[in-house]
Amino acid sequence: MQYTGLARAEFEAGHQLDSPPRCSRLHGHRYGVEVEVEGRLNHKTSLAVDLDALAESLSALCAELRDRDLNEMMPGVITTPYGVAAWIMERLLATWPVTRVSVTESGSTTATATREVRAHGPAYVTH
Numbered sequence: 001m002q003y004t005g006l007a008r009a010e011f012e013a014g015h016q017l018d019s020p021p022r023c024s025r026l027h028g029h030r031y032g033v034e035v036e037v038e039g040r041l042n043h044k045t046s047l048a049v050d051l052d053a054l055a056e057s058l059s060a061l062c063a064e065l066r067d068r069d070l071n072e073m074m075p076g077v078i079t080t081p082y083g084v085a086a087w088i089m090e091r092l093l094a095t096w097p098v099t100r101v102s103v104t105e106s107g108s109t110t111a112t113a114t115r116e117v118r119a120h121g122p123a124y125v126t127h
């Protein structure tokens, strides 16, 4: 059986997109981030993924982005919520078995990046 867990965090940051009219001027948003991870259960601890540690990692990443210009922080990324979600997923995948990242922009719209998982799931088990 596979198990999933979620961690959430928020930050405020600025960005600018080339495509007018929406977001074409430098401006800010409140971003909500939700990260889903997947793993197999460790029956001794009844944990699949340490969600407190994941939440700490996500909070640290959001602290890096807080009150910054996302265009500067994410070189080469078009900072739509899709682009921000993909960037966050790439950063967290170095450590965590992330399957989905959703980014909500100013509480109104949400974009999701999803990673396809192999048939047997990610080879991630806590010990």
Ligand SMILES: [Zn+2]
Binding pocket: 015, 022, 023, 027, 028, 029
């Ligand atoms: Zn915007």
